[in-house]
Amino acid sequence: MSDILTLTAPPDGFHENPYPFYARLREEAPVCAQPDGSFILSRYADLDMVYRDTDTFISDKKAVFGPKYGVDSPLYEHHTNSLVFNDPPLHTRVRKVMVGAMNPRALAQMEPGLVTLIDSLLDEMADQAEVELIEAFAGAIPIEVIGNLLGIPRDERDPLRDWSLAILGALEPALNDEQLSTGHQAVTDFKAFLRHIIEDRRAHPGDPETDVLTRLMQTTGDHLTEVELYQNCIFILNAGHETTTNLIGNAIALLDQHPAKRAELLANPELITTAVDEFLRLESPNQFGNRLTTRDITLHGVTIPAGTDLHLCMGGANRDPRQFDSPDEMQLDRRPNKHLAFAGGAHTCVGLTLARMEGRIAVGRFLQRYPNYHLTPGAQRGGRIRFRGYARLPATLT
Numbered sequence: 001m002s003d004i005l006t007l008t009a010p011p012d013g014f015h016e017n018p019y020p021f022y023a024r025l026r027e028e029a030p031v032c033a034q035p036d037g038s039f040i041l042s043r044y045a046d047l048d049m050v051y052r053d054t055d056t057f058i059s060d061k062k063a064v065f066g067p068k069y070g071v072d073s074p075l076y077e078h079h080t081n082s083l084v085f086n087d088p089p090l091h092t093r094v095r096k097v098m099v100g101a102m103n104p105r106a107l108a109q110m111e112p113g114l115v116t117l118i119d120s121l122l123d124e125m126a127d128q129a130e131v132e133l134i135e136a137f138a139g140a141i142p143i144e145v146i147g148n149l150l151g152i153p154r155d156e157r158d159p160l161r162d163w164s165l166a167i168l169g170a171l172e173p174a175l176n177d178e179q180l181s182t183g184h185q186a187v188t189d190f191k192a193f194l195r196h197i198i199e200d201r202r203a204h205p206g207d208p209e210t211d212v213l214t215r216l217m218q219t220t221g222d223h224l225t226e227v228e229l230y231q232n233c234i235f236i237l238n239a240g241h242e243t244t245t246n247l248i249g250n251a252i253a254l255l256d257q258h259p260a261k262r263a264e265l266l267a268n269p270e271l272i273t274t275a276v277d278e279f280l281r282l283e284s285p286n287q288f289g290n291r292l293t294t295r296d297i298t299l300h301g302v303t304i305p306a307g308t309d310l311h312l313c314m315g316g317a318n319r320d321p322r323q324f325d326s327p328d329e330m331q332l333d334r335r336p337n338k339h340l341a342f343a344g345g346a347h348t349c350v351g352l353t354l355a356r357m358e359g360r361i362a363v364g365r366f367l368q369r370y371p372n373y374h375l376t377p378g379a380q381r382g383g384r385i386r387f388r389g390y391a392r393l394p395a396t397l398t
């Protein structure tokens with residue numbers, strides 16, 4: 001067994017800079033055994049193959065989540081009913097509804113409101129000597145966007161961010177008792193919160209073209225059960241929140257670390273579209289995904305038995321030199337850039353166009369408005385393995 005990376009006990013320095021560890025995994029242990037019998041895969045071609053082969057690599061994680069959370073627990077109910085941890089038929093039913101609601105017309109309708117929201121957040125920061133950018137900016141945007149998507153009243157959105165962090169945090173490879181109980185409580189509180197929203201929407205349906213909740217409730221034929229409805233509402237809030245916050249926060253940090261790239265983007269604002277994908281590739285908000293094998297397979301000489309949990313290291317695959325020229329270098333106009341930050345295959349992120357739009361408008365307008373911003377001491381990483389981003393990112397703006 002290689003000792004390069006054990007996910008339940010990452011080595012010193014890993015959170016700060018995981019990329020040298022990923023590079024070693026790709027070269028020395030592309031199928032890296034973990035003490036619990038799971039494996040890490042880190043090469044681009046291997047992840048791409050796994051995403052495409054949904055017969056051999058499934059998303060259902062009941063076998064893993066049962067022992068982890070307890071089968072009667074709120075976290076088990078949540079994660080095992082979310083579309084991302086399911087295969088057909090539940091996955092197909094829910095995904096169809098969500099994809100339909102993210103249609104180009106619905107997204108185009110969202111754009112002016114998003115610009116207004118972002119500009120108002122930028123205005124609010126103007127007079128402050130120092131701003132904490134996660135709370136004041138990067139974290140505030142996705143909550144509003146997804147709150148609008150599901151029609152959650154604006155004055156009721158405050159608790160969403162903490163619930164979402166607690167529920168996704170419970171996906172970390174190693175959990176302490178406090179993280180577990182905070183995660184369970186967050187699911188319970190979130191469900192109670194959704195009850196009146198769902199009842200209200202039943203009485204007053206929204207526009208099914210654009211309102212995801214109305215769509216989920218009106219799905220004809222293959223109706224969602226009540227549990228599936230609640231848990232997938234929670235999932236969509238979570239899926240689009242921390243990931244997008246991290247995209248925006250990571251991009252602002254990257255541009256601070258690369259002044260020449262910042263100048264290049266300021267001089268050529270049209271590069272923001274390809275730049276957002278380069279930020280996603282270099283500092284992928286979601287660093288690890290998962291699949292379970294349904295049969296024995298042999299990869300790079302290692303036999304992986306049926307029923308094995310695989311950790312798919314997107315953060316490593318996205319810097320694989322077999323796929324990307326100069327993979328550690330930031331190229332704002334990188335093309336092609338077929339990164340796996342949104343995964344691939346049947347479970348490719350449903351919100352990728354929305355996320356790119358949020359990133360483009362937020363980072364682009366932030367930079368134009370505050371071209372001389374500087375991060376100040378006190379940046380704090382999220383400290384997660386699966387999700388890469390900052391918990392705090394203090395900065396001065398002028």
Ligand code: HEM
Nearest residue numbers: 083084239240243244247285289342343347349350351355
């Ligand atoms: C930068 C932001 C985002 C990143 C990096 C991201 C990343 C991902 C990844 C990697 C997956 C696949 C997980 C897997 O199969 O292992 C995924 C799935 C998903 N994402 Fe995103 N996401 C982002 C934003 C969003 C947004 C804004 C929404 C919706 C509002 C969203 C909704 C979803 C949904 C519904 C799925 C499940 C798809 C399925 O299982 O078929 N995501 N996302």
